[in-house]
Amino acid sequence: MKPLLVVAIFMLSALSAGAHEYFFSFAEVAYNSDKGVFEITIEASAHDTEDALNESGIPVKELEDHYTDTAMLSRIEGFINQGFILTTGGITGKLTLEGMEVLPNGLVFFYLSSAPIVLGESVDVQFDWLMDVLPKQQNKITLDVRQQKYTAVFVQNKRKSTIKFDTK
Numbered sequence: 001m002k003p004l005l006v007v008a009i010f011m012l013s014a015l016s017a018g019a020h021e022y023f024f025s026f027a028e029v030a031y032n033s034d035k036g037v038f039e040i041t042i043e044a045s046a047h048d049t050e051d052a053l054n055e056s057g058i059p060v061k062e063l064e065d066h067y068t069d070t071a072m073l074s075r076i077e078g079f080i081n082q083g084f085i086l087t088t089g090g091i092t093g094k095l096t097l098e099g100m101e102v103l104p105n106g107l108v109f110f111y112l113s114s115a116p117i118v119l120g121e122s123v124d125v126q127f128d129w130l131m132d133v134l135p136k137q138q139n140k141i142t143l144d145v146r147q148q149k150y151t152a153v154f155v156q157n158k159r160k161s162t163i164k165f166d167t168k
Contacts (some may be wrong), residue, residue, distance in 0.1 A: 025140075037114050038093065038095075040114075042129070048130060056141075063100065073097055137155075137156070145164075
């Protein structure tokens with residue numbers, strides 16, 4: 001009887017703990033110096049992304065239903081370009097959605113590339129993607145430039161960051 005009471009108390013306390021909901025997105029960006037372009041992968045929860053798209057006026061039930069839907073892919077590309085912006089040398093490059101992949105574990109990967117752009121001494125990053133719909137959204141970027149890795153974190157009150165490159 002005593003073990004059952006302990007289990008019951010544990011379960012009730014777990015239910016009343018009030019867990020916080022947090023949402024995450026990760027961007028891995030590499031500057032391809034041979035082509036002069038940024039190559040980007042953005043990873044997020046497919047469900048969170050679908051919710052954000054729907055609330056932004058882009059009706060989508062499941063992302064995986066749109067792998068070949070060019071009209072929807074164009075709208076998704078525009079949605080990403082509003083919340084993920086790279087600027088270097090004073091030039092902001094529009095990103096092209098090369099493809100996407102929804103994994104069985106519920107994650108979605110978006111593959112993007114920029115138009116050719118000359119790399120400056122730094123890059124200004126705006127990464128507030130999904131934050132307007134998901135107030136607790138947190139984003140992180142890992143940027144690979146000249147075989148150096150740089151990171152920055154983005155939260156509701158810090159949606160932009162400047163990453164300065166080492167001059168080695």
